[in-house]
Amino acid sequence: TQLLEQSPQFLSIQEGENLTVYCNSSSVFSSLQWYRQEPGEGPVLLVTVVTGGEVKKLKRLTFQFGDARKDSSLHITAAQPGDTGLYLCAGAYQAGYALNFGKGTSLLVTP
């Protein structure tokens, strides 16, 4: 059983479109992170959210942590081909402990 469920699994859109991907769990996390992984590389951290209801922005990417700290969303505005990759969410119960990763959303943005 996957602790963190990500949806959709796959998403193919055209450049300029907006999209939202989701990360859901029945568990409460002390923090949640989003990573992006490009083919042939390891995941790279995008953001960490720690407070319920927190919203963080990274250029065209907006991350939100659910009020109950069980879920999160990632919204991309005006997607670009450079946004293509696997987006992984990961939850932590405590600082310094192992993360629980979702299986990811594979995003393809075509010109």
Next chain:
Amino acid sequence: DAGVIQSPRHEVTEMGQEVTLRCKPISGHNSLFWYRQTMMRGLELLIYFNNNVPIDDSGMPEDRFSAKMPNASFSTLKIQPSEPRDSAVYFCASSPSGRNEQFFGPGTRLTVL
């Protein structure tokens, strides 16, 4: 600064052979994690170390897998004997003390024929 270094980047071996994967974490990071990634199962935690001590190895598939961290700057993951179902990309990651942010290496793509 150098990131997490893994070697080799690619490994092709035959069933029954011993495989050793290597990792050098970022200097000053005191937690080290080994993951395995497949299409079917995603990114799975195999084992992690804090200050060179194994904390949780419940993700290690079976006795064929073993991991060591003899010092703060080096870790190995060994598979003996290897089987075709071990084919995957293996990642090493490190993190600073008391933090959850993990920094991943480029991975080792293992193919067992």
